[in-house]
């Protein structure tokens with residue numbers, strides 16, 4: 001059966017946060033981040049970044065290692081607690097769900113979001129958050145939105161399993177889908193929200209964002225991972241977005 005009721009953020013949980021804190025970039029996660037530096041190189045100018053949904057700070061530190069001055073924001077106190085412990089000098093901030101207080105409009109060259117929109121329940125909320133992120137972009141700023149492809153919930157992967165959740169194949173936009181992370185001891189399924197590419201495109205339009213590129217990384221046989229479906233099906237979708245106002249101004 002597909003769950004369609006109230007959705008709760010599975011990351012606001014001490015045990016999950018502890019597992020995530022030790023995760024870094026194994027297998028399928030490595031594939032998610034592999035091409036980010038090249039995408040940034042071709043689309044982003046400037047070094048001020050916001051990491052929206054920074055969790056325990058893995059993605060924040062990834063951006064900092066690329067030379068960005070990064071602010072990480074998240075709604076889960078348990079995740080941020082670990083981020084502060086791992087990286088006491090980092091700028092990590094707790095924000096209320098759906099709000100981004102204290103951030104200057106037009107002040108970020110890059111807004112990065114890794115897996116965060118997998119956990120944002122309905123399309124209306126996605127649109128309002130994307131619109132808020134859009135307003136934070138500097139002229140010529142870019143959003144990189146890394147999300148799970150609907151295919152991730154239907155296949156087996158080096159780092160994930162979905163075989164215990166055949167009901168995922170019945171899910172439509174907005175339904176809860178389940179997946180187990182294989183790289184951590186915590187094998188409780190993660191609840192995500194299915195969002196198809198068509199729904200993302202309509203959310204981007206509603207948030208006055210223009211899609212510049214879509215990238216779906218595939219694993220390569222020579223890479224040092226025991227790829228399962230990764231060489232033939234991409235588990236990830238990376239959207240590169242600009243504010244429509246920036247595009248109109250040329």
Ligand SMILES: C[S@@+](CC[C@H](N)C(=O)[O-])C[C@H]1O[C@@H](n2cnc3c(N)ncnc32)[C@H](O)[C@@H]1O
Nearest residue numbers: 011053054055058059074075076098114115116
């Ligand atoms: C899968 S984790 C990814 C964390 C990090 N980006 C990484 O790659 O390691 C998703 C994070 O998004 C956060 N999140 C979900 N909804 C959010 C919202 N409305 N605003 C900010 N963060 C949110 C969750 O609390 C969780 O920490």
